[in-house]
Amino acid sequence: MSENISISQDGNGKVSRIIRMGTRKSQLARIQTDSVASRLKEIYPDVHLEIVAMSTIGDKILDTALSKIGEKSLFTKELENALERNEVDIVVHSLKDLPTSLPPGFTIGAVLQRENPHDAVVLHPKNAGLTLNSLPEKSVIGTSSLRRAAQLKKRFPQLEFENIRGNLNTRLKKLDEKEDYAAIILAAAGLKRMGWETRISHILGPEDCMYAVGQGALAVEVRAQDKDILKMVSVLNHSDTVLRCISERAFLRQLEGGCSVPVAVHTEVNGSMLYLTGAVYSLDGSECLKNSMEICVEIDNKVNESAQECVHVGVSANNVSSVALEAAEKLGVDLANLLLNKGAKDILTTARKLNDAQ
Numbered sequence: 001m002s003e004n005i006s007i008s009q010d011g012n013g014k015v016s017r018i019i020r021m022g023t024r025k026s027q028l029a030r031i032q033t034d035s036v037a038s039r040l041k042e043i044y045p046d047v048h049l050e051i052v053a054m055s056t057i058g059d060k061i062l063d064t065a066l067s068k069i070g071e072k073s074l075f076t077k078e079l080e081n082a083l084e085r086n087e088v089d090i091v092v093h094s095l096k097d098l099p100t101s102l103p104p105g106f107t108i109g110a111v112l113q114r115e116n117p118h119d120a121v122v123l124h125p126k127n128a129g130l131t132l133n134s135l136p137e138k139s140v141i142g143t144s145s146l147r148r149a150a151q152l153k154k155r156f157p158q159l160e161f162e163n164i165r166g167n168l169n170t171r172l173k174k175l176d177e178k179e180d181y182a183a184i185i186l187a188a189a190g191l192k193r194m195g196w197e198t199r200i201s202h203i204l205g206p207e208d209c210m211y212a213v214g215q216g217a218l219a220v221e222v223r224a225q226d227k228d229i230l231k232m233v234s235v236l237n238h239s240d241t242v243l244r245c246i247s248e249r250a251f252l253r254q255l256e257g258g259c260s261v262p263v264a265v266h267t268e269v270n271g272s273m274l275y276l277t278g279a280v281y282s283l284d285g286s287e288c289l290k291n292s293m294e295i296c297v298e299i300d301n302k303v304n305e306s307a308q309e310c311v312h313v314g315v316s317a318n319n320v321s322s323v324a325l326e327a328a329e330k331l332g333v334d335l336a337n338l339l340l341n342k343g344a345k346d347i348l349t350t351a352r353k354l355n356d357a358q
Contacts, residue, residue, distance in 0.1 A: 017046070017048065018048045018050060019040070019047055019048070019050070019090060019229075020049075020050045020052050020087070020088040020089050020090075021033055021036070021049055021052065021088065021089070021092060022052050022053075022054065022079045022082050022083060022087075022088035023051060023052070023053050023079070024053065024055070024079070025053045025054060026167045026168075027167070027168075027169060027194065028190050028194055029053075029092075030051070030053065031193050031194065032092055032094070033092040034051070035218075036092050036112065036218060037049045037051065039112075039236055040233070040236070043235055044232065047232075054078050054079065054082065055078065076091075076093060076098055076099070079091045079093070079221075080103055080106060083106065083221065084103075084106075084223075089222070089223075089226070089229055090109070090220050090221065090222050090229060090233060093219045093221060094215075094217075094218065094219075095108075095111060095214030095215075095217040095218065095219040095245060096212045096214040096215045096216075098214070098219055098221070099314075100213075100249045100250075100252050100253035101253065101313075101314065102314040105224055105225070106221055106222070106224060106314075107221070107222060107223075107311055107314060107315070107316040108220065108221055108314050108315045108316065109220050109222040109230045109233040109316055110220040110233040110234060110235075110236035110237050111217055111218070111219050111220075111237060111241050111245055111315060111317065112217065112218045112219075112237075112238055113217075113238035114189075114216045114217040114238070114244070114245075115188075115189035115193065115216040115217075116188045116192065116203070117187075117188075117189065117211045117215040117216030117217070118188050118203050118204055118205065118206075118209075118211055119148060119185050119187060119188065119203075119204045119209050120186055120187070120188040120201070120202070120203050120204065121183050121184075121185060121201045121203075121204060122175065122184050122185075122186055122199050122200065122201060123182070123183045124175055124179075124181060124182055124183060125176060127182055127183065128201075130201075131202060132155075132156050133156065135182050135183065136182070137159075138159070138160055139159050139160070139182035139183070140159075140160045140161070140182055141156075141160065141161050141162070141181065141183050141185060142161075142162055142163070142164030142174070142175065142183070142184035143161060143162075143164065143185040144165055144171075145185070145212070146262045146283060146351075147212055147262045147263060147281070148185050149283075149285075150262035150281035150282065150283055150284065151208070151209045151210065151262070151281060151285060152185070152208070152285070153284055153285040154281075154285030155208050155209070155285075159182075164181065164184055168186065168190050168191070168194060168196075171184055171186065172199065183201070185204070185209075187215055187216065188200060188216075189215065189216040206266040209264070210264035210279060211264065211265065211266065212263075212264065213245075213248040213251070213263065213265055214245050214248060214249065217241055219315075220236060224311075230316060230318065231318075234316075234318050234319045237317050237319055239317075239320050239321075242315065242317045242325070242328075243269060243320070243324055243325070243328040244268070244269060244274065244276075244328075245315070246312045246313055246315055246317075246325060246328040246332070247276045247332040248265045248267055248276070248278075249313035249314065249315070249332065250313050250329040250330075250331070250332025250333050250336070251265060251276065251331075251332035251335055252265075252332075252336075253313055253332075253336075254333045254337065254340075255280065255336045255339070255340065255344060255348065256348070260352055260356075261280070261348045261351045261352050261355070262281035262282070262283065262351060263278070263279070263281075264278070264281070265277065265278050265279075266278075272296050272297060272298035273294050273295070273296060273297070274294065274295055274296075274297045274327070274331060275292065275293075275294045276293055276294070276332065276335055277290065277291070277292040278335050278336065279291075279339075280344045280347050280348055280351075281347070281351070282347055282351055283351050283354050283355060287347050289339045289342050289343065289347060290339075291335060291338055291342075292335075293331055293335045294331070295327045295328070295330065295331040295334075296327065297321075297327045298323075310322055312325050312326070312328070312329045
């Protein structure tokens with residue numbers, strides 16, 4: 001047992017471990033953390049879980065586009081600081097918020113089964129029944145993502161796209177109470193977790209808008225040396241989601257991408273095959289490099305005995321086949337190299353410079 005793990009004793013003299021779970025303060029973050037806590041409680045009924053909520057840089061700066069803030073850990077830094085200071089024992093994140101390279105001493109101990117990773121169109125109530133195709137010309141669509149804007153500008157050139165910031169509640173309020181936006185684009189997973197599926201006008205398929213790396217998946221970050229905590233949370237791993245997200249994160253890391261450049265992915269596991277489609281875009285969507293690759297990830301019985309030595313793009317999935325994990329990472333790297341050889345670096349460099357200049 002790690003020295004920093006607390007214990008408590010109830011009136012009957014029963015001793016319980018106390019696991020402190022760090023999370024952002026937003027309603028969605030709390031719902032996501034509560035869902036992870038419920039899973040852990042089902043598996044470890046004697047463990048006492050305490051939720052520690054805090055605000056991050058991304059929660060505090062609401063008047064600037066995420067891609068303009070220039071901080072890689074917008075929604076994770078304060079949580080990781082608390083983890084480093086032993087103020088919390090695990091942290092629950094949206095995986096897409098976690099950089100592909102974590103600070104020294106941290107690792108992702110679990111990636112849970114993915115919710116729908118696609119983006120959703122949420123129309124202003126006055127536009128009910130319409131689609132992006134049928135909205136009036138020059139209708140304004142709100143999105144905080146360069147990735148979404150780049151793809152949708154190319155797909156729907158008759159529409160205009162403007163930045164919109166804030167948590168889900170705030171963005172929906174901005175949509176409903178003002179006439180600034182005809183629709184906004186949000187992650188379907190967040191809307192579903194909030195219980196707001198009825199607000200989804202339609203889901204954007206990969207032909208319209210591929211999703212962000214890790215979108216729809218929850219991650220549990222821990223201190224790498226806390227072997228008991230790592231073992232505890234590893235039961236939450238969902239093998240297919242782990243493999244898909246490792247390939248996506250390896251693709252993004254090899255490209256040296258982030259939220260300041262438009263990078264999109266689509267993954268699928270079918271039988272023993274893992275399929276990855278990846279793309280890079282110019283800011284206006286006029287330039288695009290896109291390709292697909294596949295690899296066999298047939299599960300064997302060889303799992304990771306030492307999670308610290310078998311980390312794949314920040315993920316220590318020590319109960320998933322090490323051969324499959326290596327294959328998934330290789331797939332992401334190989335696809336990124338293919339796009340880089342075709343000129344992806346120039347597209348991303350230009351996109352980054354233009355974004356910085358705006």
